[in-house]
Amino acid sequence: MDFDFSSEQYLLRDTVRDLLRRECTPGAVRAAWASESGRSPERWRKLADLGVVGLTVAEEHGGAGMDEVDLVLILEEAGRSLLPEPLLETTAVGAPLLARSGSDTLRAEWLPRIAAGDATVTVGLAGSPYVADATADLVVLERQGALHAVTQDRLTLQPLRSVDRARRLFSVTAELGDDTLLSTSAAVARWAFDHAAAATAAELVGVAGAMLDMTVAYVKQREQFGRRIGSFQAVQHKLAETLLLVDSARSAVYYAAWALANDTPDASIAASVAKAYASDAERRANAEALQLHGGIGFTWEHDLHLWLKRGKALELQYGDADLHRRRIADWIYATAG
Amino acid sequence: MNFELSGEDAAFRDEVRAWFADHREQIEHTRAVDWEAGGEAFERYRAWERALFEAGLGAVTWPVEYGGRGASMVQQAILNEEYTLADAPNRINRLGLGLLGPTLMVYGTPEQKARHLPRILACDEIWCQGYSEPNAGSDLASLRTRAVREGDEFVVNGQKIWTSLGRFGDWIFTLVRTDPAAPKHKGITFLLVDMHSPGIEVRPLIQIDGSARFAEVFFTDVRVPVANVVGRVDDGWTVAMALLGFERGGGLYGPALFNRILRDVVELSRREPRGEGVAADDPDVRRRVAQSYIETRVYELTVQRALTRLARGEAPGPEASLNKLYWSEMKVRLDELALDILGPRAELGPGSPQAENDGGWYGDYLYARASTIFAGTSEVQKNIIAQRVLGLPRE
Numbered sequence: 191m192d193f194d195f196s197s198e199q200y201l202l203r204d205t206v207r208d209l210l211r212r213e214c215t216p217g218a219v220r221a222a223w224a225s226e227s228g229r230s231p232e233r234w235r236k237l238a239d240l241g242v243v244g245l246t247v248a249e250e251h252g253g254a255g256m257d258e259v260d261l262v263l264i265l266e267e268a269g270r271s272l273l274p275e276p277l278l279e280t281t282a283v284g285a286p287l288l289a290r291s292g293s294d295t296l297r298a299e300w301l302p303r304i305a306a307g308d309a310t311v312t313v314g315l316a317g318s319p320y321v322a323d324a325t326a327d328l329v330v331l332e333r334q335g336a337l338h339a340v341t342q343d344r345l346t347l348q349p350l351r352s353v354d355r356a357r358r359l360f361s362v363t364a365e366l367g368d369d370t371l372l373s374t375s376a377a378v379a380r381w382a383f384d385h386a387a388a389a390t391a392a393e394l395v396g397v398a399g400a401m402l403d404m405t406v407a408y409v410k411q412r413e414q415f416g417r418r419i420g421s422f423q424a425v426q427h428k429l430a431e432t433l434l435l436v437d438s439a440r441s442a443v444y445y446a447a448w449a450l451a452n453d454t455p456d457a458s459i460a461a462s463v464a465k466a467y468a469s470d471a472e473r474r475a476n477a478e479a480l481q482l483h484g485g486i487g488f489t490w491e492h493d494l495h496l497w498l499k500r501g502k503a504l505e506l507q508y509g510d511a512d513l514h515r516r517r518i519a520d521w522i523y524a525t526a527g
Numbered sequence: 528m529n530f531e532l533s534g535e536d537a538a539f540r541d542e543v544r545a546w547f548a549d550h551r552e553q554i555e556h557t558r559a560v561d562w563e564a565g566g567e568a569f570e571r572y573r574a575w576e577r578a579l580f581e582a583g584l585g586a587v588t589w590p591v592e593y594g595g596r597g598a599s600m601v602q603q604a605i606l607n608e609e610y611t612l613a614d615a616p617n618r619i620n621r622l623g624l625g626l627l628g629p630t631l632m633v634y635g636t637p638e639q640k641a642r643h644l645p646r647i648l649a650c651d652e653i654w655c656q657g658y659s660e661p662n663a664g665s666d667l668a669s670l671r672t673r674a675v676r677e678g679d680e681f682v683v684n685g686q687k688i689w690t691s692l693g694r695f696g697d698w699i700f701t702l703v704r705t706d707p708a709a710p711k712h713k714g715i716t717f718l719l720v721d722m723h724s725p726g727i728e729v730r731p732l733i734q735i736d737g738s739a740r741f742a743e744v745f746f747t748d749v750r751v752p753v754a755n756v757v758g759r760v761d762d763g764w765t766v767a768m769a770l771l772g773f774e775r776g777g778g779l780y781g782p783a784l785f786n787r788i789l790r791d792v793v794e795l796s797r798r799e800p801r802g803e804g805v806a807a808d809d810p811d812v813r814r815r816v817a818q819s820y821i822e823t824r825v826y827e828l829t830v831q832r833a834l835t836r837l838a839r840g841e842a843p844g845p846e847a848s849l850n851k852l853y854w855s856e857m858k859v860r861l862d863e864l865a866l867d868i869l870g871p872r873a874e875l876g877p878g879s880p881q882a883e884n885d886g887g888w889y890g891d892y893l894y895a896r897a898s899t900i901f902a903g904t905s906e907v908q909k910n911i912i913a914q915r916v917l918g919l920p921r922e
């Protein structure tokens with residue numbers, strides 16, 4: 191038994207962390223809030239050059255041929271740095287889905303371009319009325335129980351404004367036909383949802399970890415009543431409880447990645463455990479981060495709200511904690527006593 | 528990353544599982560009584576310890592030179608898991624095996640090791656932990672039991688309290704003040720005391736559940752050889768903290784117990800009537816059962832992560848407090864859920880024909896309430912996490 195990552199996996203994580211520390215600063219995230227597209231093709235190119243965008247694409251298609259376990263630490267970093275680009279949609283869900291269910295032609299057409307950073311793919315699964323990054327070159331849509339892979343010429347997009355303005359959401363209408371059909375299998379749709387939920391959980395852990403670190407740093411220097419507020423026990427206990435939740439969430443998130451990578455029988459449930467636990471842990475970190483920053487945290491100027499809003503959005507996407515609890519309960523009671 | 532047991536570990540699991548299967552009868556015979564009744568009942572538990580010892584399962588992680596197998600932490604976890612699955616009896620000498628033994632291996636003299644380790648293993652002598660005093664609980668270092676040196680002996684006067692197994696103890700490892708002038712963490716000495724010595728009086732304390740599993744221990748001019756000091760005189764705090772490390776971290780609490788409780792809770796919810804149907808039809812019950820599944824599963828995974836680090840030789844640090852805080856609080860929630868599913872039936876105690884499991888859920892719930900107090904309260908664990916893991920200022 192070895193429930194840890196290899197030194198290579200940590201090395202890749204560190205490389206991505208360094209890149210994002212330079213390229214995805216809070217200032218850069220604010221730039222994404224303000225810009226027309228909200229996206230930085232240069233940053234995406236750098237991620238692609240590192241092999242991150244094509245991480246889950248097979249080597250024969252020009253990717254790194256790695257799996258969910260290799261990706262999970264990187265998604266955590268994407269969450270930590272609030273990466274605006276659609277790494278989750280493209281690398282955690284879209285590309286693996288095309289590889290799994292696409293025809294040979296579709297795969298040969300799209301996977302090499304995705305891996306090279308020349309094309310992006312996003313997903314709009316049942317249960318989410320809006321599609322993030324629907325301007326992607328290819329959009330996988332779930333409609334009437336079927337998955338379709340649709341190009342822009344068949345789509346009409348209506349941009350919507352998210353409270354987290356780095357998120358670009360759209361209402362999408364599509365002309366679907368047999369030629370756009372990717373899969374009619376419920377198992378495949380479920381597989382896609384599990385991947386999206388587990389990847390979101392990984393980002394949530396990153397967002398929550400960043401908020402916890404910021405808050406710990408803040409309470410170590412802010413003084414009131416002639417002492418550092420981090421020395422008040424009421425403050426210490428909140429942060430200790432938050433750490434316990436965030437660190438425990440990592441166990442769930444890493445295991446879900448492994449279960450999906452190995453297609454274990456409990457993979458769906460592992461994804462639900464991860465999404466439910468990580469959503470709750472982030473919610474707590476979100477609450478304590480603002481509370482312990484006091485007034486300064488409530489300002490537009492302070493960066494904290496960038497994390498607060500991303501965290502809230504991720505809590506709710508691909509099933510909130512309650513949806514996943516219902517899924518788990520149904521599974522528990524469906525299995526024979 | 529992988530979750531397979533190695534060949535060696537799988538073989539160990541099979542051996543242990545087979546051994547428990549062969550000892551079904553003894554397990555049931557032992558569990559038919561409560562050791563707390565004393566006398567023959569207690570002796571059954573001692574016989575069980577001896578059987579484990581003879582099978583080489585008494586203290587598997589102890590090094591071979593001390594009578595163990597030098598097994599890994601992973602194997603210890605496997606044994607714990609199988610132990611729970613087999614519903615095997617409570618370990619009456621866990622304080623000797625789990626806490627004092629490993630501490631003596633690090634700090635004990637050759638004579639102390641030779642004298643005590645074999646008797647702990649064979650369960651010839653039962654050990655108690657004499658840390659807490661009436662005025663020294665969370666603030667352990669304010670303890671006042673005095674030990675004054677007279678030649679080759681210490682003369683001990685004072686009182687310990689909440690001493691688990693106090694009525695059955697043969698020996699007690701205890702903290703005494705040897706230098707009252709020194710700052711409170713200095714001037715403490717770690718001393719092994721024979722509980723059959725003149726001047727020791729044990730008074731049972733009845734617990735919240737009516738049993739007397741802990742006691743007060745009074746010391747009046749008890750003479751203890753200086754050779755029974757572990758570590759250095761006045762430096763007992765170091766030894767005491769090392770032992771607490773074994774208590775909180777070394778024995779990562781086994782996930783199997785919580786998994787089994789959850790399974791029983793699910794089973795209960797399927798048959799406990801509620802309105803027209805059963806509790807499992809109630810969306811609130813389902814939600815809480817799902818949350819309990821999530822919590823027990825995450826606990827199991829977190830323990831596996833910690834075991835991976837321990838297996839690589841990393842020392843259990845203050846992170847052990849995260850483990851203790853997690854399981855103790857989760858256990859209370861699990862037992863509360865069971866009581867809520869039982870509804871008004873939950874309060875029926877042992878002997879009531881309508882009681883579920885002879886009132887066992889309530890008993891488990893009460894015991895869970897102690898787990899957020901002993902071995903460092905939840906508040907103390909949070910202080911440790913805040914200050915030693917997050918690095919927040921003490922001031």
Ligand SMILES: Cc1cc2nc3c(=O)[nH]c(=O)nc-3n(C[C@H](O)[C@H](O)[C@H](O)COP(=O)(O)OP(=O)(O)OC[C@H]3O[C@@H](n4cnc5c(N)ncnc54)[C@H](O)[C@@H]3O)c2cc1C
Binds near residue numbers: 423657688689897905
């Ligand atoms: C079933 C059981 C078995 C036990 N067995 C043993 C044994 O075998 N040997 C032994 O030595 N001891 C044993 N104990 C004692 C146990 O270790 C103590 O009860 C525990 O350390 C708490 O001490 P206390 O009871 O004096 O409570 P106190 O320390 O008085 O605590 C009372 C409350 O105040 C809070 N508090 C105290 N200090 C702080 C602080 N700094 N910050 C925030 N909150 C604080 C506590 O968290 C608690 O909620 C046992 C206890 C129980 C319940």
